[in-house]
Amino acid sequence: MATSLLRVCPPGELLRPLAVPERLLLGPGPSNVPRRIRAAGALQLLGHMHPEVLQVMDEIKAGIQYAFQTRNRLSLALSGSGHCAMEAALFNLLERGDTVLVAINGIWGQRAAEIARRVGANVCELLKPPGKYFTPQDIEQGLVQHKPLVLFITHGESSTGVLQPLEGLGELCHRHGCLLLVDAVASLGGAPIFMDQQEIDVLYSGSQKVLNAPLAVSHLSPALCFTRDKLLRRKTKPPSFYLDMGRVPVSSRDLLCPLCPQGLESSWERHRANCSLRGRGSGAGFSVPQQARLPTITTVRVPEGYSWKDITAFLMDKHGVEIAGGLGPTAGKVLRIGLMGCNSTRDSVERVLGALRDALQRCPRSRL
Amino acid sequence: MATSLLRVCPPGELLRPLAVPERLLLGPGPSNVPRRIRAAGALQLLGHMHPEVLQVMDEIKAGIQYAFQTRNRLSLALSGSGHCAMEAALFNLLERGDTVLVAINGIWGQRAAEIARRVGANVCELLKPPGKYFTPQDIEQGLVQHKPLVLFITHGESSTGVLQPLEGLGELCHRHGCLLLVDAVASLGGAPIFMDQQEIDVLYSGSQKVLNAPLAVSHLSPALCFTRDKLLRRKTKPPSFYLDMGRVPVSSRDLLCPLCPQGLESSWERHRANCSLRGRGSGAGFSVPQQARLPTITTVRVPEGYSWKDITAFLMDKHGVEIAGGLGPTAGKVLRIGLMGCNSTRDSVERVLGALRDALQRCPRSRL
Numbered sequence: 001m002a003t004s005l006l007r008v009c010p011p012g013e014l015l016r017p018l019a020v021p022e023r024l025l026l027g028p029g030p031s032n033v034p035r036r037i038r039a040a041g042a043l044q045l046l047g048h049m050h051p052e053v054l055q056v057m058d059e060i061k062a063g064i065q066y067a068f069q070t071r072n073r074l075s076l077a078l079s080g081s082g083h084c085a086m087e088a089a090l091f092n093l094l095e096r097g098d099t100v101l102v103a104i105n106g107i108w109g110q111r112a113a114e115i116a117r118r119v120g121a122n123v124c125e126l127l128k129p130p131g132k133y134f135t136p137q138d139i140e141q142g143l144v145q146h147k148p149l150v151l152f153i154t155h156g157e158s159s160t161g162v163l164q165p166l167e168g169l170g171e172l173c174h175r176h177g178c179l180l181l182v183d184a185v186a187s188l189g190g191a192p193i194f195m196d197q198q199e200i201d202v203l204y205s206g207s208q209k210v211l212n213a214p215l216a217v218s219h220l221s222p223a224l225c226f227t228r229d230k231l232l233r234r235k236t237k238p239p240s241f242y243l244d245m246g247r248v249p250v251s252s253r254d255l256l257c258p259l260c261p262q263g264l265e266s267s268w269e270r271h272r273a274n275c276s277l278r279g280r281g282s283g284a285g286f287s288v289p290q291q292a293r294l295p296t297i298t299t300v301r302v303p304e305g306y307s308w309k310d311i312t313a314f315l316m317d318k319h320g321v322e323i324a325g326g327l328g329p330t331a332g333k334v335l336r337i338g339l340m341g342c343n344s345t346r347d348s349v350e351r352v353l354g355a356l357r358d359a360l361q362r363c364p365r366s367r368l
Numbered sequence: 369m370a371t372s373l374l375r376v377c378p379p380g381e382l383l384r385p386l387a388v389p390e391r392l393l394l395g396p397g398p399s400n401v402p403r404r405i406r407a408a409g410a411l412q413l414l415g416h417m418h419p420e421v422l423q424v425m426d427e428i429k430a431g432i433q434y435a436f437q438t439r440n441r442l443s444l445a446l447s448g449s450g451h452c453a454m455e456a457a458l459f460n461l462l463e464r465g466d467t468v469l470v471a472i473n474g475i476w477g478q479r480a481a482e483i484a485r486r487v488g489a490n491v492c493e494l495l496k497p498p499g500k501y502f503t504p505q506d507i508e509q510g511l512v513q514h515k516p517l518v519l520f521i522t523h524g525e526s527s528t529g530v531l532q533p534l535e536g537l538g539e540l541c542h543r544h545g546c547l548l549l550v551d552a553v554a555s556l557g558g559a560p561i562f563m564d565q566q567e568i569d570v571l572y573s574g575s576q577k578v579l580n581a582p583l584a585v586s587h588l589s590p591a592l593c594f595t596r597d598k599l600l601r602r603k604t605k606p607p608s609f610y611l612d613m614g615r616v617p618v619s620s621r622d623l624l625c626p627l628c629p630q631g632l633e634s635s636w637e638r639h640r641a642n643c644s645l646r647g648r649g650s651g652a653g654f655s656v657p658q659q660a661r662l663p664t665i666t667t668v669r670v671p672e673g674y675s676w677k678d679i680t681a682f683l684m685d686k687h688g689v690e691i692a693g694g695l696g697p698t699a700g701k702v703l704r705i706g707l708m709g710c711n712s713t714r715d716s717v718e719r720v721l722g723a724l725r726d727a728l729q730r731c732p733r734s735r736l
Binding site: 046 | 372375385389390408409410414415431436437438439448455479560562565606607608609610631684
């Protein structure tokens with residue numbers, strides 16, 4: 001190779017290892033990653049056919065079953081993000097022409113409807129304004145009207161800060177011959193959920209929120225529990241091979257560790273206690289009822305006369321604290337503060353409140 | 369919460385951090401992970417909206433462009449495995465009813481055909497026996513007969529140990545109004561490929577082979593380069609939102625670093641030199657022509673009178689070295705030895721040859 005055939009040169013910047021600044025991540029995710037999970041990310045690999053992997057997979061399953069409070073044997077972790085889990089659920093539940101009822105009170109219902117349409121499902125929408133939640137009466141009306149095969153609903157609506165009450169919905173769906181699919185990406189581990197007792201058929205979550213695991217370290221991101229019945233009754237294959245639940249991917253396990261020493265109930269209680277920030281989402285045409293406030297991600301109305309961009313940029317630059325603006329229906333209206341997993345502490349609360357007070361004094365008020 | 373509502377107990381084994389044994393991974397992947405990439409897996413997270421992330425994404429793009437030898441601007445990394453990249457390519461290229469010609473000489477062509485069928489494409493198969501490769505004449509005959517929109521072909525067929533020559537195929541496809549899609553999961557970085565000069569329209573790879581990056585550390589697994597034309601001409605949306613190239617996922621970057629200090633050409637030369645193991649796949653109804661031997665994964669005929677399972681188990685137990693049996697068409701016929709990235713060294717070659725010699729002396733010959 002005397003004469004090089006290479007036309008594109010190696011990028012010199014990749015010779016320098018990646019450096020990551022120290023920040024407190026109090027946005028709607030990702031949250032900070034504790035030492036043990038970071039250490040797991042630096043482990044050497046196991047091959048997916050190695051004997052230890054079977055044991056690790058059993059441990060992952062046990063951890064997911066604990067977090068989801070289920071004895072469902074089809075409990076697994078996927079290599080991918082929360083969107084990947086949402087697709088896995090919808091791809092495997094729905095076939096072309098199936099009717100799905102999607103409860104939409106924020107961006108995650110909108111997203112589920114979009115994916116279901118790509119599958120070719122008949123998508124019916126049940127709508128509520130952002131900040132509101134669905135009552136059993138709302139749901140029953142939708143079930144009677146549309147006779148869906150599947151109901152999709154979001155437990156932790158991170159775009160608006162709403163925690164959807166799930167009591168009774170499973171039973172209601174089953175009375176109407178419908179399966180209940182729940183998105184718990186932003187709530188799992190931070191608010192009570194009982195897959196078996198609440199008769200949830202399919203439940204998924206993500207790891208980068210309360211579980212504090214990077215999207216993919218340990219090859220793991222979302223966790224998913226599945227009812228097997230529907231899978232066996234399918235007439236056609238799911239559109240995806242990668243996410244076909246008939247063929248399960250391999251993943252690993254340390255992201256489930258933080259829930260175990262302290263226990264789920266103490267985690268729920270800690271998230272509830274720490275999320276009681278003053279000035280929660282209300283006013284400016286947007287409010288979340290007291291009883292439906294998400295304990296993991298708090299929406300706070302943007303203080304009048306300020307720009308949310310100025311505030312979030314100020315917190316990042318001057319305090320090394322990340323919070324976020326709104327998303328979808330709350331864009332421009334709220335600030336979103338995530339207090340998830342190891343970030344749900346009094347220290348984090350004090351730090352973000354101090355930083356917000358500083359922002360109100362030092363950010364410009366002229367722009368709006 | 370005096371009375372616990374929890375019905376499923378926390379699994380005690382998760383209190384113990386994961387321990388991983390030290391092994392030399394010389395199977396068809398994953399390969400061992402060098403120190404720098406493992407260290408990147410232990411870094412704190414950046415949020416996907418942080419200012420540094422834009423720079424990291426540019427660096428990833430530059431690294432992929434170098435590895436793929438392309439100036440294609442739609443170069444990106446996905447959160448997922450090699451299967452995920454294959455789906456991303458097929459989902460975005462094909463619409464229901466489109467004709468795709470799949471060159472099948474091992475398991476990866478079979479897999480691509482399976483995914484294309486799920487998309488609803490009209491799948492035509494171009495077949496060769498395992499161990500053989502396709503000539504330009506084979507391809508042209510298929511293009512004339514089927515008039516496909518896309519040709520799928522595997523550069524590194526890891527189930528058989530074949531390196532498919534790509535010279536002239538891009539030009540040939542374009543003369544027949546067809547796009548060229550190449551799977552380089554098992555070959556990228558270990559054997560020459562020139563996306564632009566070879567007129568490849570869509571190219572993807574995985575990170576756990578020559579790049580030595582765990583499937584998901586750094587949120588990154590496969591890399592993908594895409595032609596934008598076809599995306600803009602679609603009449604329907606791809607079945608997946610997660611993998612819709614109209615909406616690109618965020619990933620990070622250190623897996624591309626090993627290629628940069630040494631350079632692509634020296635990596636190719638090292639893989640070529642180290643893969644010259646004696647007794648390469650031949651005999652027993654299976655052989656790979658000399659000129660088409662994959663330099664990253666070597667197939668070796670299972671020595672007569674031995675069981676491949678005994679040999680692979682012996683190497684794992686007694687030598688801490690992983691090699692694999694056959695896959696798909698080569699199942700039961702060959703051993704597969706991967707020498708990829710940091711594992712492609714004379715030391716690895718000596719170690720695996722020594723272990724194989726030991727196996728031939730100490731493994732039972734009675735079973736077959």
